[in-house]
Amino acid sequence: MRVVTIKMDEQKKDGIEQQQEQKQAEVKPAGKFIQLNPFKFIMLMFFTILITAGLTIFALTFGEKKVVEVKVPSGRAEFAKLYEAYDLLKNKYYKDIDDEKVVDGAINGMFDALGDPYSDFMVKEEADQFQSGLSSSFQGIGAEIQERNGFITVVSPIKNSPAEKAGLLPKDIILTVDGKSIQGLSASEAVARIRGEKGTPVKLTVKRGTNAEPINMTIVRDEIPVETVYGEMLEGDIAHIQITSFSENTAKEFEKILADYEGKAKGIVLDLRQNPGGYLEDAIEISNLFVPEGKPIVQVQQKDEEPKITNAIAGKKYNLPVTVIVDGGSASASEILAGALKESVGAKIVGETSFGKGTVQNVAPLKDGSNLKFTTAKWLTPNGNWINEKGIVPDVKVSYPPYASLPYLDPSMEMKLGVQSNSVKAAQEMLEVLGYKPGKADGVFGQPTENAVKKLQAANGLKETGVLTGDTTYALMDALRVKIKADDPQLLKAKELLTGTPAKTE
Numbered sequence: 357m358r359v360v361t362i363k364m365d366e367q368k369k370d371g372i373e374q375q376q377e378q379k380q381a382e383v384k385p386a387g388k389f390i391q392l393n394p395f396k397f398i399m400l401m402f403f404t405i406l407i408t409a410g411l412t413i414f415a416l417t418f419g420e421k422k423v424v425e426v427k428v429p430s431g432r433a434e435f436a437k438l439y440e441a442y443d444l445l446k447n448k449y450y451k452d453i454d455d456e457k458v459v460d461g462a463i464n465g466m467f468d469a470l471g472d473p474y475s476d477f478m479v480k481e482e483a484d485q486f487q488s489g490l491s492s493s494f495q496g497i498g499a500e501i502q503e504r505n506g507f508i509t510v511v512s513p514i515k516n517s518p519a520e521k522a523g524l525l526p527k528d529i530i531l532t533v534d535g536k537s538i539q540g541l542s543a544s545e546a547v548a549r550i551r552g553e554k555g556t557p558v559k560l561t562v563k564r565g566t567n568a569e570p571i572n573m574t575i576v577r578d579e580i581p582v583e584t585v586y587g588e589m590l591e592g593d594i595a596h597i598q599i600t601s602f603s604e605n606t607a608k609e610f611e612k613i614l615a616d617y618e619g620k621a622k623g624i625v626l627d628l629r630q631n632p633g634g635y636l637e638d639a640i641e642i643s644n645l646f647v648p649e650g651k652p653i654v655q656v657q658q659k660d661e662e663p664k665i666t667n668a669i670a671g672k673k674y675n676l677p678v679t680v681i682v683d684g685g686s687a688s689a690s691e692i693l694a695g696a697l698k699e700s701v702g703a704k705i706v707g708e709t710s711f712g713k714g715t716v717q718n719v720a721p722l723k724d725g726s727n728l729k730f731t732t733a734k735w736l737t738p739n740g741n742w743i744n745e746k747g748i749v750p751d752v753k754v755s756y757p758p759y760a761s762l763p764y765l766d767p768s769m770e771m772k773l774g775v776q777s778n779s780v781k782a783a784q785e786m787l788e789v790l791g792y793k794p795g796k797a798d799g800v801f802g803q804p805t806e807n808a809v810k811k812l813q814a815a816n817g818l819k820e821t822g823v824l825t826g827d828t829t830y831a832l833m834d835a836l837r838v839k840i841k842a843d844d845p846q847l848l849k850a851k852e853l854l855t856g857t858p859a860k861t862e
Contacts, residue, residue, distance in 0.1 A: 438462065460726075464542070472731055473503050473543075474717050480725035482544040485551055496551035497558060498580040499524055500601070500632035501543055507531075508538050508546045511711065512630030512685030514580060515600045522575045523764030523833060524562070526630060526685035531570060532561040552577050564763055569778045573764050585609035587617065592855045595621035596847065599642075602634030602689040607641035614645065614674060623677040623854035625847065626697070629707065633688025636716060636735075643696040644668050646678060651700045652738035654692050656716060663736055668700070678703040679850040682748060683756075687711035694748050695737035705750040706850040714744030752853065754846045759789045765833060771824040775801040783824055786836050787812065 442462075445453055463477045478486055485494070498517020502509050510528040513519035530538060533549045541549075550558060554577055562571045584606045587597045595617045599606060617624075633639075636654075643653045647668035655663035680694045680703050691710050697703035716733040736742050762782050771780050781799035787808045788794060795804030806822035813820045816831040824832070 463728075467542075467730070470730075472715075474713070474715055475730040476542050476544050478544045478727040478729060482548050483721070483725060483727035485547055486544060486719075486727065486729070494551070494580050494582070495554045496547075496577055496580055497522075497524075497575045498578070499550075501530065501546060501550075503541070503543045503546070506540050508541065508543065511632040511687055515586065515598070515630075517580055518575045518578050521837075522573050524560075524573070524575075525564065525761065526683070527565075529563040530560055531563055532559075534559050554579050562764070565761075571763050572766050574766070574768065583609070585613055587613040589617070589620065590625070590851055592851070592857065593620060593622040594625060594851050594854055595623070596625045596627060596851075598627035598629075599631055599690065599693075601631055602636075602638040604635065604638075606634070607638040610642050611645070611672075618674075621676060623679075624674075625850045625854065626678055626680045626693075626703075627847070627850075628686045628690040628694055629681055629683040629846070630685035631687070631690035632685065632711075633690055633713065636689055636692065639689035639692045639696075640666055643693055643700075644671060645674050646703075647696055647700045648673070653696045653700065654738065655736040655740060656733050657736065658733040663740070677854050679853050680705050681707045681846050681850050682710040682750065683708045683846070684711055684747075686748075687713040691743060691748055692735060695741070695743065698748070698751075699738040699741075704752060704850075704853050705748060706752045706853065707750050707754055707846045708756075709749050710743070710747040712743055712745045712747035714742050752849060754849045757840070757843065757845065759785060759836065760840050762786055762836070765824075765829050767826050767829040769825065769829075771801050772822065773801055773803070773806055780805070783829075783832065784808075786832055790832075790835050790839065 442458065445458065446455075460477070460479060467475050467477045497519040498514035499519035500511040500514070502511050508530045510519075510524055510526055510530065512526045513524045530546070530550075532538065533546070536549075538546045538549060550560075552558060557574050557576050559572065559574050562573060564571055582601070582603045582605075584601050584603050585597065585599055587595060590596050597610070597613055599610065640653055647653055649668050649670050651668050653666050653668055655665050657663040678697055678701065680697055682690070682694050682705060686694065686707075687710065691713065694705060694710065698705050714734055714736070715731045716735055717729050718732045720728045720730075722728065734742060734744065762785055763779070765779055765783055765786075769779060771777075771783060776799055778799060780801045781797050784794045784797040784799070784805055787805070788797060790812075792808035792811050793804065794808035795802060801824075809824050809828065810820045810822045812818075812832060812835075813822075813828055816828075816835075818828055818831065821828075
């Protein structure tokens, strides 16, 4: 260390020395003391502070009482319990917790507490799958599902999808996916397990109605094109137009088919069966093609507000007589369209009571790619009716024939002489409906049933073994599906109301 010496004159120096001697005489010595260089003193103080801080942090981190790691935001005292619970888990749980999973679980808990089957928290993967269901295509089995009372319930299979071809029906309860229970999962979590790459199989165990024996089915996933509108001209120049869901292009698809039939069709049967809904805007656009300008299409009521009425606006209108077919799988946007045509156009509703979903959901994306889907309003028909959990009751009730609800037959199962089961009983009922005379439908595979199976195999160019399995089982279910479509009593009645000609059935 450098020492700076300052020269002074002798008088000044003597005066200073005398003053110092006087001070030393006045002050009594305090015993032993330590002389420290200023630099060393500063360094000592620095290390003392550093060590003290380290010991404090160690004590707070590993001691019995620890510092609160998450501060409750100012003015949000309602979250105090949540933050306290998180801190206790973070600090006291016997192993490290996954912060992201714990937070996601807390959000899921909030949505579960709503008791609303249409509100859901979706992590990024689930959010991506949800959006793909409303886009041009996705990979899966093609079925709309919903969580109800802790069970995953089928709302409706998508037309021509693997789910429909496999025989999955509205109100079927999916118990397991690939052998694992999905009870208690949200709809989004169940979708994540059911969907998968094209060409891969998924095994489902399904409960149907009061049938005590669960149904096992294996469905091969496929690319599900979201083609949502199908049309055909029926006898008598009646256009039969089916809308299977309301996705991003549905209104445009519908207008294109209507334009093709313009000048040819004398009436329209609008088929909304097994349509689970989708975009509200598309339902309003389609309604606007039929509802006169100024008349109401739908009312939407948000919290603490009066209902806001959406009226039809000017534009292209189709002034053709319309009947609408609905069933228990018709929900949400399809019910909005049916309600608008019933109350503002006077269209007759045919079929069975619709599903009854009278609420509107909004999707709010979060920064990490996850979504919050939650109910923001309820919707009312033009006349102010809220159909939630009640559905739209048809003007003319027409039920499906009993054979339309027969259970799916597993093609991997082998049914032959001597076998007895509920599946054999269902197969016998199918064979009877198709005219193959299998004998009494008692669930016992006897000689008459074997003979009936051989006739079925001969009619389809299959080897006549009399054993119901594989291609023979598929042939049986395909033939039944064709009959259901050909003898569709609801479609026949809807057409009859337009033409005045009684429907002919076998």
